[in-house]
Amino acid sequence: MDNDTLLMVVAQLGGGSWVWRRSGGPGSSFVRHQALGSGHLRRPHAVASARLGGHLYLGVADSSKGGTSTVFRWGSGGFYPHQTLRAWQRDTHLEFLELGGRPALVLCSAARRPLVYRWSGGGFAPHTDIPHVPDVYAAKHFRLRGSVFLCLTRFLGDAKVMRWEGSMFREVQQVPARGSMVFQPLLLAGHRYVLLGNDFAPSRVFRLGAGGRLEPAQELPAPTPRAFVPLAVGHRHFLVATSFKGATQIYAHVTEDIGT
Template sequence: MAGTGILLLFLAGAGVGAAWRPPKGKCPLRCSCSKDSALCEGTPDLPESFSPTLLSLSLVRTGVPQLKAGSFLRMPSLHLLLLTFNSFSIIEDDAFTGLSHLQYLFIEDNEIGSISKNALRGLRSLTHLSLANNHLEALPRFLFRGLETLTHVDLRGNPFQCDCRVLWLLQWTPTANVSVGTGACAGPAALTHMQLHHLDPKTFKCRAIELSWFQTVAESALGVEPFSYQGEPHIVLAQPFAGRCLILTWDYSLQRFRQEEELSGEPPHPALLPTQSPPLPSQPDPAPCPHSALRGVLQAAGAGLAPLRRAGQACFVVADASKAGSTTLLCRDGPGFYPRQSLHAWHRDTDAEVLELDGRPHLLLASASQRPVLFHWLGGRFERRTDIPEAEDVYATRHFQAGGEVFLCLTRYIGDSMVMRWDGSMFRLLQQLPSRGAHVFQPLLIAKDQLAILGSDFAFSQVFRLEPDKGLLEPLQELGPPALVAPRAFAHISMAGRRFLFAACFKGPTQIYQHHELDLSA
């Protein structure tokens, strides 16, 4: 036993070599006692009738089923406690309370499979701790909290599962002289027999996230966007089929979102946007309704809109899905927006996406009749640069940046939606994700997590997270019926120290989810 040498030295110093004699009071049955020490073996329970000045106690093969709170309150002077070859399997909170002078605690070769996180509370003088040769698969986080004098810990002989539960132990460094014994991993298989002190904390992925349902807004919508007004975040829901927008704000008293305002007004239909059309009315900031509602109308009509700013001038691209339509670039000039360039006619474009590649503005158009086409800004106008191979029937496009690279999410209604990465000359296929009635494949950066949500009209919508080590989107969770019906757009907003995800639904009410961070090492 690791503590045997220390125990013998301590007992010798305490006068064990002298003649054995009972302490003040009675020496319990099956115990051998001297003035300062006691050794008990085979007792059915914890003996208690020791001298209050007892310094050293060894309990061997007792019949105690568990160590309960206050088990040693009648021995306040103990400096050393040895518990070995006992049958108890649980140590409860405050089991050693009252032992403020205890320096050596050896709990070895027992049947312990569980130890409470506050089991060692109050041991402010403890320097040596051994939990060797038990059945511990993990230690509770903060087990050593408050043990500022602890310098030696022995954990050998336990079947530790080296998952996120051991992370806190690997990061625990209370003093410069701390020494952790040769504890080893019993699992998982890849880490079997690995010594604890050889594990790298950086390799453990112990942070998880979850989107949980928070609130339902009994209004359907085709678009949802956050905006700020008077320093407060707001959300606008575009409802082009009702000719209005709804603005939601946070109710601090109820801790929920509530409707603040309704803005009416029928935005123009994309069919009214040829070169000879009248100018689109501009809207003074911060009211976002015309922009959001226009985006919603375009989505309803199977078209798309992409905002753009060039040389301080606000512009946007309208992707026209009509058979004889022409995608148009419109820019603000005085009181309204006027056509600046007509491009990509007769291709039934369904979506437009403005993005920056190689330091220059680019425009990506998704089409019902051909592969997505990439334009770049050259000489004050958009010029065709290339198309995207292996991509047919793409309904919508959305891009995001991560690790200095540009990724593209391509939405396909039936088949496989795709993730692509820019290689400097074109977008290359990175992965394919099965789609079932998808109208939206939207990337969102929430806190530190790059997510992408693939909506579905027929099944559960899928939430993916980008894994930086792999550079791929990995499944995270599902958002499903009956609450989420025909999602068309997603947006997130931070409010009152919390993060929320809004899902605008075409055939059902808008759904709100809360973003939670989970610590798997706890």
């Protein structure tokens, strides 16, 4: 793929999933480039991308009872199936990351424990699952002082912070999170945060402390959040919280000097 080409992938529950390509330079419109996964995707629920070994890959988690999550590879002007992951598991999310210097993939499911795949040179091979955390909705990772941490979201149980210990993930901390569908680490104005969205209570902001532990910092009245996105405009920093039922909220990041 040409490095100057901007692609956008739109995965839909109905009407098919599509790859869009920007038709020109900055400010130009997007045009449909390719129908994605014809016959392979039934109910796409999450999309992630990664560049591995000089090739661009696209992972799609399929949440249909009869669906199969699939990794696609870019070639000949489009994304084509490269590897099917586990089938019939109602997968909800997948996350590309690096573990021990090797590419890896975490796949979450409403029916099974999260599964960790590791790159074998031509594809992903199952490596281990993550015990004691069934029904994980989504996984997001961050790196801190050379260690890899994983934030696991569960709608009906405590959220978990896990750390990679060389061959498996071990628990660092659990956070009460009933009603959560997003547990997201991010960098905002040079500060590291982890945000926990909640459908039935105020969302919570945590500062990232030593050893990957979370320290409560603030509550946010964001309604039914589904994603948090940091945004910089000039010297100002903002947090955009998308909502499933309400209006999208935009918060300004403010640093207060409380010294005397």
